[in-house]
Amino acid sequence: AKETGKARCVVYNHQKFTAPEHDVSMEAAMFQGVRDGEFLMHYQPIVDARTRQIVGFEALMRWVRAGQGMVSPAQFIPMAESNGLINLLGAWALKAACVQVRRFEEAAGRPLYISVNVSPRQFRNDQFIDILDEAMRLSGLAGQQLLLEITEGILMSDPEHAESVLHAMASRDVRIAIDDFGTGYSSLAYLKRFPIATLKIDRAFIKDLPTSVKDAAICNVVLSLASHLNLTTVAEGVENEAQLNFLAAQGCGMIQGYLTGRPLMPEDAMELLKSGQPM
Ligand code: C2E
Ligand code: CA
Numbered sequence: 001a002k003e004t005g006k007a008r009c010v011v012y013n014h015q016k017f018t019a020p021e022h023d024v025s026m027e028a029a030m031f032q033g034v035r036d037g038e039f040l041m042h043y044q045p046i047v048d049a050r051t052r053q054i055v056g057f058e059a060l061m062r063w064v065r066a067g068q069g070m071v072s073p074a075q076f077i078p079m080a081e082s083n084g085l086i087n088l089l090g091a092w093a094l095k096a097a098c099v100q101v102r103r104f105e106e107a108a109g110r111p112l113y114i115s116v117n118v119s120p121r122q123f124r125n126d127q128f129i130d131i132l133d134e135a136m137r138l139s140g141l142a143g144q145q146l147l148l149e150i151t152e153g154i155l156m157s158d159p160e161h162a163e164s165v166l167h168a169m170a171s172r173d174v175r176i177a178i179d180d181f182g183t184g185y186s187s188l189a190y191l192k193r194f195p196i197a198t199l200k201i202d203r204a205f206i207k208d209l210p211t212s213v214k215d216a217a218i219c220n221v222v223l224s225l226a227s228h229l230n231l232t233t234v235a236e237g238v239e240n241e242a243q244l245n246f247l248a249a250q251g252c253g254m255i256q257g258y259l260t261g262r263p264l265m266p267e268d269a270m271e272l273l274k275s276g277q278p279m
């Protein structure tokens with residue numbers, strides 16, 4: 001009876017939790033949206049915590065769904081991941097972002113970097129390195145100016161494969177960031193094994209700064225770890241001056257969040273860069 005109950009519960013949960021990804025109308029709309037050019041990229045400024053100058057941007061995907069307005073990537077990325085469309089969308093996003101940052105640099109009159117999210121399925125795709133080469137060739141972007149954001153889970157699920165992909169990236173001077181650092185697997189062994197350049201501290205640890213004693217301690221330790229391992233750091237979701245001041249004082253290199261600016265359309269990011277104003 002216990003077994004049966006458990007099985008039923010599993011089936012129930014399965015249906016319940018996979019339902020959004022089996023939303024046929026949303027899925028059909030997504031394929032149509034790709035065909036109709038409803039996907040676009042926005043760019044959020046990343047700022048040097050001390051000088052407050054823009055040093056780069058994170059490329060964030062948007063879906064302007066016909067008749068429905070902007071759909072959050074939190075909704076459509078998981079679906080694209082499960083139906084495989086992420087390979088197409090992700091390859092397009094990488095190329096678009098690499099080309100766009102060259103225009104940003106022209107507007108700014110100085111080098112900038114671009115940070116691009118790579119999903120697990122993209123990372124596992126055998127063609128990923130070819131797509132990377134194509135994006136770099138097409139844009140003429142130097143490897144050092146490209147930061148690929150991956151999550152801890154990608155490294156843990158198949159370390160052998162991850163190692164070969166990361167070394168292929170490193171041999172092109174492309175840098176790797178751990179996105180949402182501290183929220184995934186707690187192992188730190190991968191920091192020793194893999195060529196990681198940057199830790200992005202998740203907003204979960206930033207949002208209650210500087211009042212939360214626990215978050216302050218966590219940020220402190222992560223920043224100290226990064227400094228000892230020669231990794232650069234980006235704090236995500238920084239919304240106010242008090243958070244910025246705390247992070248800058250603790251040695252955090254870069255910050256990103258509504259304080260540095262909302263994710264912007266390319267034209268608006270260009271205007272911001274042309275104005276030459278620090279944050
Ligand atoms: P993420 O990589 O952690 O991106 C940061 C998210 O935090 C973005 O949400 C950004 O708009 C939001 N954010 C930035 N500053 C603040 C702030 O000060 N406060 C708050 N509350 N939020 C802030 P967004 O754009 O909705 O993206 C959600 C997630 O979707 C991303 O999380 C990323 O995992 C995924 N995603 C977005 N674009 C892409 C893409 O091109 N490819 C892939 N594979 N995933 C993407
Ligand atoms: Ca990210």
Ligand code: CA
Pocket residue numbers: 179180200202236
């Ligand atoms: Ca993140």
Ligand code: CA
Pocket residue numbers: 180202203236
């Ligand atoms: Ca996050």
